[in-house]
Amino acid sequence: MATFKSYSSVCTIGIAFPRNSNRKPIQAAIVPSFHLPMRSSEVKNRTSTEDIKSLRLITAIKTPYLPDGRFDLEAYDDLMNMQIENGAEGVIVGGTTGEGQLMNWDEHVMLIGHTVNCFGGKIKVIGNTGSNSTGEAIHATEQGFAVGMHAALHINPYYGKTSLNGLVSHFESVLSMGPTIIYNVPSRTGQDIPPHIIQTLAQSFTLAGVKECVGNDRIKQYTDNGIVVWSGNDDQCHDARWGYGATGVISVVSNLVPGLMRELMFAGNNPTLNSKLLPLIDWLFHEPNPIGLNTALAQLGVVRPVFRLPYVPLRVEKRIEFVNLVKNIGRKHFVGEKDVEVLDDNDFIIVHRY
Template identity: 35%
Template sequence: MFTGSLVAIVTPFKNGRVDERALGDLIEWQIANGTDGIVPCGTTGESATLSHEEHERVIAFTVEVVKRRVPVIAGTGSNCTDEAIALTRHANRVGADGALLITPYYNKPTQEGLFRHFKAVAEAADIPIVLYNIPGRTGVNMLPATVARLTSVQNIVAIKEGSGAVQQASDIVQMCGDRITVLSGDDPLTLPMMAVGAKGVITVTANIAPADMARLVDAFAEGRIEEARRLHFKLSPLFAALFLETNPIPVKAALGMMGKIEEELRLPLCPMGRENRDKLARVMKEYGLI
C-alpha cells in the first residue's frame, strides 16, 4: 500500500508559528520531484513541540494541499495510548491515507505492552497503520516477533524500521512475508534494506534531494541495481551531513540555505553549531544544492 520514497517532511516555522505557505510550497516541490508520499508530524516535523491544535492543523493542511495525488501518512504516535488513539482518529477524519505510530517513548513498555498498544490504536481507528520502530529515540526496540504478532491486526499494513540493523529488517521480512510492508527508517540503509525485501523508505534526505531519493528507490525496484548503487553513493555525503546534529536541526538548516524555509526551530532544539553548519554547507555546495 505504501511504497517508494516517502518524505518525513519538516514543519516550517516563521515568527514562532507554523508557516503554512512554506509548507504548501514544500509539498508541491516534493510531488513535482517524484516523492511517493508525504509524512507530516513525525520526528522530522518536530511533532514533540507542536500543540495538539497545531498537530491537527498540519495534518489537515497537508491533506488539503496534496489532494490525493500521493498518500499522506500522518504522524499520530504518542507514549499515551489514549492520546495516540485520539490523534489517529483525527487523521482519519480529515482524510489522511495512513497513520505512522512510533513505539511509546520513555515508558519503555515490554513487548507485550507494545503489542497491546498498537492493537488498541489500530482497532480504535479505521485507517491503515504504519508502525515505527526507532529505539535510538524511544529507548525500546520492537522485536520482529512482536511485529509478526501485529500482522494479525488487519489494518496494520507497514513498518518503518529504524533500528539501524539490516538483520532486523531481514528478520521481519522473513517472518511476516507479504503480510506487512517494510520501509527503511534510516536513509543510508535504504539500499541494503531493499536488498533484503524492504519496499522503500520514509526519508529525511528527500526534504532537500527528493528527485534523487525517488530515483534510488525506483531504480532498485525496477531491477536497475547498478543505478541504485550509484545514487546511493552520490547521496551518501548528504546522508552523513544531515545527521551531524540531532534531526531535524541539519535538514532545517539545509532548507534555510536553499531559501525554502526560515531556519527556525523550537526549543529544546537550537540552531546548528557553526563548525557543523560549515560542513553541511560544503557538502551541499558539492552536491549542487546551493
Template identity: 35%
Template sequence: MITGSLVALVTPMHEDGSIHWEHLDALLDFHLENGTHGIVAVGTTGESSTLDPNEHCKVIGHIIKYLDGRIPVIAGTGGNSTREAIHLTTEAYKLGADACLLVVPYYNKPSQEGLYRHFRAIAEAVPVNQIVYNVPGRTACDMLNETVERLADIPNIVGIKDATGNIPRGIELINAVSGRMVVYSGDDATAAELMLAGGKGNISVTANVAPRAMASLCEAAIAGDRAETERLNELLMPLNRKLFLEANPIPVKWALHRLGHLDDGIRLPLTSLHEQFHGEVEDALVAAGVL
C-alpha cells in the same frame, strides 16, 4: 500499497516558532515537482513533540487538503499515551489521511506485551491503515521482530518503519512478515540495502533536500536495479550522514534554510544548527548537486 520515497516532512516555521503556512505549501509543491511518492506529516522530523495537539491536527489537515489526493499522506499520530495516540489517529482518519504512522512509545519503556497491546488497541479503535515505527535510538525502547510478527496479523496494521539500521535484522523481518505487512526503511544510510532486500520504500529525512535523487533511488532499489541504486546511494551518502550531525530535524531544517526554502525557524528545546557544522552540511549539499 504506498511505496517509494516518503519524505518525513519538516514543519516550516517563522523565526518566532509560529508555523509558516506559505512555506509549507511551497515545500509540498517542491515535492510534487520532484517526484516524491508520499508525504509523512508531523512525524519526528515535523517536530511532533513541540506542536500542540490542535496544531498537530491542523498541519495534517492542511497538507491533506492542499495535496488533494495527488500523492498519499501518512499522518504521524503516535505517542507514549495510548489514549492520546488513539485521539490523534482518529482525527487524522477523519481528516482523510491515507495511513497513520505510530512510533513506539517513548520514555515509558513498556514491555513487549505492552507494545503489542498498545498498537492493537489503536488498530481496533481506528479503521485506518497503520504503520508502526521502531526507532530505539530515540525511544529507548526496541520493539522486537517477534512482536512485529504478532502485529502483522492485525488487518489494518499494514507496515513497519524500521529505523534500527540493522540490515540482517531487517531482512529477517521482511521474510517473517511477507504477505502480511510491508517493511519501510527509516534510516537513510541503510535504506538502499533494505529496499534491495525487499523493503518497499524509505521514510526519508534526506528527501527533504534531495527529493528527486531519493525518489529515483527508491524506484531503482524496489525494481532491483543494484547498479543504479548504488550510484545514487553514493551521491546521497554525504547528506545521509551530515543531516544527523545534531539531532534531527536541526540539520535538515538549516539545510532547507540554506537552500532558500525556509526561514530559520525551529522550536525550543531544539535550536538552529551550530555554526561549527554549517560547512559540513553545505559540503554535503554541494556533493549531492542540490547547492
C-alpha cells in the same frame, strides 16, 4: 461492572402522564466497554492498506515556522509541491522530522488536515498520531482519520515504556481505525519492538508495515515473512531496498534531494549514486535530527531560519561544510532556487515559547 441507581422521583414539569400508567423511570445505558471509538463505517473514500504498502518513497516532511513560532504554511506548501513534483509518493506529517513532539494536538491535527485538503489527491498523507499515552494515541488517530489522512504512523510508548503485552495492547487499540505503519526506533524510545510482536500484530489487515531503524538484518527478518517494511535509515536504505527486500524508505534527506532519492528507490541497484549521497546523509545526522535538516533548508532559502527550542542551528563550521556538499552534488538537485548560503549566527531566530 458498576450499576446505576434508579430513583423513583423524576421531574415531570410540563409533561402529563396518565394516572396509574406503567411508565418506568429512564435508565442510563450500560455498555460493555468504557471506550466507544469515534469510527465511521463509511469507507468508499478511504485508502486501502494495500495502497500504503506499495509506497516506495515517503518523505518525513519538515514543518517550517514564522518568526513568532507559528507554522509557515506558505513555505510548507512550497515544500510539499517540491516533493510531489520530484516523485515522492507519501509524506509523514508531524513526525520526528516534522517536530510533532513540539506541537500541541490542535496544531498537529490542523497540519494533517491542511495537508490532506491541499495535497491529498496527489500524495498519500500519513499522520503521526502516535504517543506514549494510549489515550492520546486513540484520540489523535480518530481525529486524524476524521480529517482525511490516509494512514497513521504509530510509535511504541517511549520513556515510561511498557511490557511486551502492553505493546500489543497499545497498538491493537489504534490498529482497527485504519491503515497503520508501526515505527521502531529504539535509539529514541528506549525500547525495541521485537519481531514476534510485529508478527502478532500482522494478523490485523490494517497493519501496512513497519518503519524499521534497527538495521537491515532486522528488515530481512520481516521481508522473509512477508511483512512490508521501510528503512528508517537514509544511510542504509539503498541496500535495504535492493539487497534486503525493503519496499522503500521513509526519508529525511528527501526533503533536500527528493529527485535523487526517488532515483535511488525506483531505478534499481545504484551504488554510485548511493556513495554520492552518503556524505550528505552523514552531515545531516551529525546532530540529532531534525537539527541538520532545519539548518540546511534555511541555508537553501526555502524556509525561514526559525527554530523552536530545544533545537538550535548547526555551528558555522558545519554550515560551511553544507555549502561545499551542495556544490559537490550539484545545486540543481536540491530543493529551492536560491543560492546556498552559510548564514550568520544572528540570522537565526530561536523561539522559546510557541
